[in-house]
Amino acid sequence: MAETKDFFTYEAYQQAADYIRGKTQHQPAIGLILGSGLSPLADEIEQADHIPYADIPHFPVSGVVGHAGKLVIGQLAGKAVLVMQGRTHFYEGYSTQHITLPVRVMRLLGVQTLIVTNAAGGLNRNFKAGELMLITDQINLVGMTGNSPLHGPNLEEFGPRFPSMTHAYDPALTALARQTARSLNLTLQEGVYACLSGPTFETPAENRFLHRLGADAVGMSTAHEVVVANHCGMRVLGVSSITNISILETSSTAETTHEEVLETGKRIVPNLMALLKGVLAAMTS
Ligand code: HPA
Numbered sequence: 001m002a003e004t005k006d007f008f009t010y011e012a013y014q015q016a017a018d019y020i021r022g023k024t025q026h027q028p029a030i031g032l033i034l035g036s037g038l039s040p041l042a043d044e045i046e047q048a049d050h051i052p053y054a055d056i057p058h059f060p061v062s063g064v065v066g067h068a069g070k071l072v073i074g075q076l077a078g079k080a081v082l083v084m085q086g087r088t089h090f091y092e093g094y095s096t097q098h099i100t101l102p103v104r105v106m107r108l109l110g111v112q113t114l115i116v117t118n119a120a121g122g123l124n125r126n127f128k129a130g131e132l133m134l135i136t137d138q139i140n141l142v143g144m145t146g147n148s149p150l151h152g153p154n155l156e157e158f159g160p161r162f163p164s165m166t167h168a169y170d171p172a173l174t175a176l177a178r179q180t181a182r183s184l185n186l187t188l189q190e191g192v193y194a195c196l197s198g199p200t201f202e203t204p205a206e207n208r209f210l211h212r213l214g215a216d217a218v219g220m221s222t223a224h225e226v227v228v229a230n231h232c233g234m235r236v237l238g239v240s241s242i243t244n245i246s247i248l249e250t251s252s253t254a255e256t257t258h259e260e261v262l263e264t265g266k267r268i269v270p271n272l273m274a275l276l277k278g279v280l281a282a283m284t285s
Helices: 010-021 039-044 101-108 141-147 171-184 204-213 223-231 258-282
Strands: 030-034 046-052 070-076 079-085 113-122 132-140 188-195 217-219 235-245
Touching: 010 101, 030 039, 030 101, 039 079, 039 258, 070 258, 079 258, 101 223, 113 132, 113 223, 113 258, 132 141, 132 171, 132 223, 132 258, 141 188, 141 223, 171 188, 171 235, 171 258, 188 223, 188 235, 217 235, 223 235, 235 258
Parallel strands: 030 079, 030 113, 113 235, 132 188, 188 217
Antiparallel strands: 046 070, 070 079, 113 217, 132 235
């Protein structure tokens, strides 16, 4: 008989949501996922309830340096928010369905808008390390090579078997972020995010390949979450921190390192925080 994989049931998502409901009075309609080195953003949450992932039924737990592992639920810029301080990655051995379990749990908790952030390499030659990039679209190479988080039986309670991805990143939220950046005088690049599985950084040939495909930034996360969020009808806003410039030539003497990613990520936090707070404050729903 052919091997079948285990998939999460609707009840499993409900168990996680029930546990979280029992730990907080806040009722957030906005979820925020913080990427590598961006954890300090969660320190600004007011009236915060902290829930370690390890305590939540079925939640994946990250072991990566720079990724704290807890939910922080509270108020930011006048809005109730549920913040994932750190996320798990495919390269850690989890299925993409497991990585994205928290997104569906957020949906059950009433989250309608998901803001995703990440650290990414800049493929676009107009980008500089330390800049922010508004994600306008994505190329999910991990999903395209057989690891879609929607692989397996479709849970109709969340959404349809064949969801549209034409507006994976919500045009109205994207416009709001652009406008907010302008009013704050912040440089906000924009472009397409390509998701690879990692954990290696790309070879120069891989970076040239991605660049020719139309990608402006590359990373190891986010796209799975955005697929699941779209499937269950959430609006998505995405912002990448360009922590390093992708190397396109083997003749380069530069190397990409996790330390560089974390270091530059830390430097970008104030700008990202200002942008996110501005967007939250301006959001009407
Ligand atoms: N490649 C992949 N993931 C990344 C990078 C990169 O250059 N920078 C930060 N995350």
